[in-house]
Amino acid sequence: MTQAQAAADPNAIDPRVFPPAARRGRECRELKLGGVRATELIAEFGSPLYVIDEQAARDRAREAREALQREAERIGTTAAVYYAGKAFLCVEVARWMAEEGLSVDVASGGELAVALAAGVDPARIGFHGNNKSEREIARAVEAGVGTIVIDSEIETERVAAAAAATGRRQRVRLRVNSGVHASTHDFLATSHEDQKFGQPLTEAPRLVAAILAHDSLDFVGLHCHIGSQIFATDGFRESAGRLLGAYPELERLAGRPIPELNLGGGFGIAYTSAQADEAPAIADVARELVDIVAEGAQNLGIAVPRLAFEPGRTIIGQAGVTLYTVGTTKAVRLAGSDVDADPADLGHAERLYVSVDGGMSDNARPALYGADYQVRLANRESDAAPALVRVVGKHCESGDIVVRRDLLPGDVRPGDTLAVPATGAYCWSLASNYNYVPRPPVVAVRDGAARLIVRGETEHELLAKSVVGPGSP
Known part of the structure; x- marks a missing residue:
């Protein structure tokens, strides 16, 4: 049609x-x-009534995971695909995502509780948020959450303390702002400097050094999310290039390769027939993104990192x-x-x-x-x-x-x-x-x-x- x-x-x-x-x-x-x-x-x-086509959600989740993992394998790496629970999360939907091979991204203690109640393996949960409380952090660490995304300098100390108290070494990513402003509504663009999420990319070496100083923290890479409802890949290209550009210095600080790079999500969907010809196919997005990473890593002389993505809307929206x-x-x-x-x-x-x-x-x-x-x-x-x-x-x-x-x-x-x-x-x-x-x-x-x-x-x-x-x- x-x-x-x-x-x-x-x-x-x-x-x-x-x-x-x-x-x-x-x-x-x-x-x-x-x-x-x-x-x-x-x-x-x-009435009114929300209706979710389960087969459509499962098919789209599988399509996204297979496309991103297939393209990552093509350039010699792997990809973890996290379902962004903030788009829509309930126990049943979290269970569908886990059964289709996705990890789950949560952004609050409540979303964490839903994922755990659904039986999602804690090791396959990522925990986001710009103001995670000490209680939420402690609960995440105790539950065995796979990765906590550090959003501020204060959180470095909080996560390190919680991990030390339980005798764990907690995997963490640092959320940074690449300075790339996605072509979307201002409230949906999340990687310019003047907003609440993340830290300026220029601050990454100092903040990563602080993370590396804690034996209870395992720094695995940078994270960036440039926005939501994005149709063009230009912003992802520029953002990924800037992030990779920081890796040589971070690897020097760590004395080892930085194993992961999380490019977030934000892939757009068609809300009307007028938009249907503009919305990108997930296979095309996957191919372009991993090519960007492969080219950037080669130019910088670093190993291609493991990749992580956090699609939400593109899985559950339609x-x-x-x-x-x-x-x-x-x-x-x-x-x-x-x-x-x-x-x-x-x-x-x-x-x-x-x-x-x-x-x-x-x-x-x-x-x-x-x-x-x-x-x-x-x-x-x-x-x-x-x-x-x-x-x-x-x-x-x-x-x-x-x-x-x-x-x-x-x-x-x-x-x-x-x-x-x-x-x-x-x-x-x-x-x-x-x-x-x-x-x-x-x-x-x-x-x-x-x-x-x-x-x-x-x-x-x-x-x-x-x-x-x-x-x-």
Whole structure:
């Protein structure tokens, strides 16, 4: 399916944005996810609802791991692939990732607890974070976490003390900022100097020397993450070159080769059909990245290090679809001077606002980053003329937008089920209870069956968290 075909047909289910196996039923023309009808999912589990296609997630995890490891082997090294749990983590998903041969990257004590509860081998867990508490560090060391990423000078002392207290020699990486600013939203670009993560690359020799001074620490390499939702590899190329450029001096300090280099993640996915032709294939990214490392190591006269990567969104993003129920619709006339109008909107006389039973509490990305999504009718197909729509939530915010601009059949009406694809990453993870709206459940679908993997919340559970003070009536 081409971008033009997908854009022209508001009923089209684009397999480059939806889970690859998503399709409309032959007779009912209803959206089926993992072989299960959307309306059946809503009837059993409620609305709104996060749906994860288990097979899609597993296939993508395996594809990423095999591509990165195959390309690393081609240049004479190995690659460890960590699933970035911050994208979406629950016990079941952590288990899938481990079964598909991935390690797991966590960024808090809570995410560590989830990975351990899933039975992930602690040696295959990496622990990130710019403000890991002493308690979290001690727990990670005691659990046998494979690698802790040191984000600041203070953390060097904390990790060294925790490791010494347990008689362990803890593997650590140092997170540095290469100074490469990824071509993405400012909040998603994480390797320029003026931000909270990591240390300037120029400080690496001094900080590595401090790590090497502790017998309880085993320095294994540098780590850098240049951002998220990145389509071009130019930034990775420049960043990897700068990191490798620091290795000769670090090897001199250590008196040995530095065995690893972690290039992070951040590979982009298509959220709309318009982006589908731009999103990079993981095999192409893998090939380009390892070639960059091989060339850099050869030029510097150093051994090619073992590689590590941390993909998250590219594994779980497309596997997720959020289902909503339409509550109200409202036609709003468009004026040519509308400051919020997309140039493509000006051929329409009006915009149909379609309000659903969720919103920014289950998908904060449009409000946070101006993220774009697309939407499709899920409970039926329609030959009504396309209408310009904006899908909005039920929250008391004008910025509560789920889909800023798309086309739906003009007869979309209350009670319809809508599907918003590519919501597997950073939707449930960023969910909130704004306006006291309970978080939706998460279900996994596979081979025509659905099962709950994260329970939804109820109003009763939210109210139970309130503490009534002494003397209250």
